[in-house]
Amino acid sequence: MTSTHAFWLAGRQATGEDSFDVTNPWDGRLVGTVAVPTEAQTEEAVAAAYAVREEFAATPAHVRAAALDHVVRRLTERTEEIAQLISAENGKPIKWARGEVGRAVSVFRFAAEEARRFNGGDAQRLDTDAGGTGRLGLTRRFPRGPVLGIAPFNFPLNLSAHKVAPAIAVGAPIILKPAPATPISALVLGELLAETDLPAGSWSVLTVPNDKMPALVQDERLPVISFTGSGPVGYSIMESVPRKHCTLELGGNGAAVVLGDWSTDEDLDRAASRIATFSNYQGGQSCISVQRVIADTSVYDRLLPKIVAAVEALVTGDPSDAATDVGPLVSEDAACRVEAWVDEAVAAGATLLTGGRRDGATYAPTVLTDLPDTTTLAGEEVFGPVLSVRRTDGEAEAFAAVNASKYGLQAGVFTHDLQAAFRAHRALEVGGVVIGDVPSYRADQMPYGGAKQSGVGREGVRYAMEDYTYERVLVLTGLAL
Secondary structure, eight states: OOSEEOEEETTEEEOOSEEEEEEOTTTOOEEEEEEEOOHHHHHHHHHHHHHTHHHHHTSOHHHHHHHHHHHHHHHHHTHHHHHHHHHHHHOOOHHHHHHHHHHHHHHHHHHHHHHHHTTOOEEEEOTTSGGGTTOEEEEEEEEOSOEEEEOOSSSTTHHHHHHHHHHHHHTOOEEEEOOTTSOHHHHHHHHHHTTSOOOTTSEEEOOOOGGGHHHHHHOTTOOEEEEESOHHHHHHHHHHOTTSEEEEEOOOOOEEEEOTTOOSHHHHHHHHHHHHHHHHGGGGOSTTSOOEEEEEHHHHHHHHHHHHHHHHTSOBSOTTSTTOSBOOOSOHHHHHHHHHHHHHHHHTTOEEEEOOOEETTEEOOEEEESOOTTSHHHHSOOOSSEEEEEEESSHHHHHHHHHTSSEESEEEEEOSOHHHHHHHHHHOOSSEEEETSOTTOOOTTSOBOOEETTEESOBSHHHHHHHTEEEEEEEEOSOOO
């Protein structure tokens, strides 16, 4: 894991004049050195994507599906190797890294399936008015053009897959820009794509530094941008290119609501276990991790100690150890930011029940109560292993507390009441409502995205394919309908 890694330029490996090191956030060891493309090489990749756009769009579905199937097989064969790499560059516990590879396999499998059935056409009779006599409308979807996919560090393989697989499925060239902290997983994905028969230029994986991204974002030959990351960066991208089609999957402030009917010991044990696990998995570095628990006053006093006990039972330590539940954050700077936010909250009057300690890049799983609404932790996405718990009186107050956030990605509602589930679906201003579980559940084929400041557009393979394409109608005249 200490070799120099080339980037992928129009389907072939290349190196530039500069490079940077990727280090393990757990122990600081060198994971690998990564080559950086020059401006001329970046231009070559964009020009190649633009030049091949018509050829790739016309590629038979079976060719694109076969390439996607190949990636499925090769990811499966190399699961353990790639999981070890994700864990090394990201600090993710190995059991979660293995799960990430499994999810990426599913994404490419779903894309292969969708490639075979997408764009089948929709015929519409137009003779519903006299002027349409003898006319038939046939609607199909065509790629908008080359895609710029910008992936984050927290799921370096799977969220790269969510950019690349739908693009290949619809025949849209893609330039993938992985996060500087975790680029090697995406470069391995390039190795697998290079084994396929996809047209040269139809994909590139460019390890472009963040400060060189504005030129790529502004390039008119890349009319589609799919970005996953922070709100400020995502909205600055969209505001800088108002005529482009942007999908933004941004931050969250995930809430888990526990209603009064979720009240047996078994119910509360399950809720506490799920909340503890998914406020701390990936070190809390997930847009849909549990950051807030909103519990009905009738169950609050029984639930709170169960949550604390479940959090304290989590194993924190070396991410390469299969027993580890919580590893380090992506960097010591990230852990220091979390530490500062918790310290601010405690100084403002929050009660610290467990955690609140930092050791290098690792921050101990933390539970707070009495969190003042004015604190940074209350209003922003912590992206760390920190959880606050509050009591509310009744369903309406609980749902209002969820909606008080500027974010709206997903929410979880623990209830057995089907009517309450439908009320939650209507009332909660989020992109997804998960009943009987935490907001952290995501199936990679379902529509995924948020409301308010959690972004625009939807991921999920078929939904991303729709985002990457547009409808074009063909009107046939003089038919005997």
